[in-house]
Amino acid sequence: MRNSQSSRGRPSRKRAPKPAYDRGLDLLARRPHFAAELATKLGQRGYGAAEVESAVERLTAAGHLNEGETAHVLVRSLKRRGYGRRRLELDLRRRGADEAAARTALETVDDEDELERAAAVAARFRSTHPSRDAAALARHLERRGFLPRTIGTVVFDSAGTS
Numbered sequence: 001m002r003n004s005q006s007s008r009g010r011p012s013r014k015r016a017p018k019p020a021y022d023r024g025l026d027l028l029a030r031r032p033h034f035a036a037e038l039a040t041k042l043g044q045r046g047y048g049a050a051e052v053e054s055a056v057e058r059l060t061a062a063g064h065l066n067e068g069e070t071a072h073v074l075v076r077s078l079k080r081r082g083y084g085r086r087r088l089e090l091d092l093r094r095r096g097a098d099e100a101a102a103r104t105a106l107e108t109v110d111d112e113d114e115l116e117r118a119a120a121v122a123a124r125f126r127s128t129h130p131s132r133d134a135a136a137l138a139r140h141l142e143r144r145g146f147l148p149r150t151i152g153t154v155v156f157d158s159a160g161t162s
Contacts, residue, residue: 020042021054021059024055024064027042032074033065033070034097035060035098036097038056039056067097068098068101071101074088075088079109083144085106086146087146088105089102114147118144118153125140134155
């Protein structure tokens with residue numbers, strides 16, 4: 001046994017498990033979470049449903065959990081990384097965002113902004129894959145979560161300029 005505590009002659013001490021509230025704070029210190037996402041993680045770590053519910057309620061009441069702000073942070077982050085509206089919607093849903101918070105955060109995504117992001121992603125794709133055709137670019141933009149009308153505009157309106 002290679003336990004350094006035991007090898008020094010001191011008895012090894014087991015730590016008492018952290019309460020769900022404290023574990024929730026630890027998770028929130030790393031990054032913002034939605035309430036549903038945090039509840040799932042706490043449940044996966046072995047906390048009971050009642051303790052998880054209580055912890056989520058306390059964290060929300062203390063202002064540590066904010067669905068609206070978390071949705072806005074996620075949308076801003078994904079937009080900066082070059083993802084489209086469809087991807088934003090899917091990530092919000094996958095992470096368990098409150099419907100109203102998701103809708104409000106997505107209102108910050110307008111068509112012009114979406115088109116600019118898609119054009120930037122397309123330019124990067126073309127610079128790193130100069131021999132790829134328009135269909136490959138369209139598939140790439142689709143995987144990034146851009147809407148078909150945006151893809152069509154970027155691929156075909158700029159095809160003559162490249």
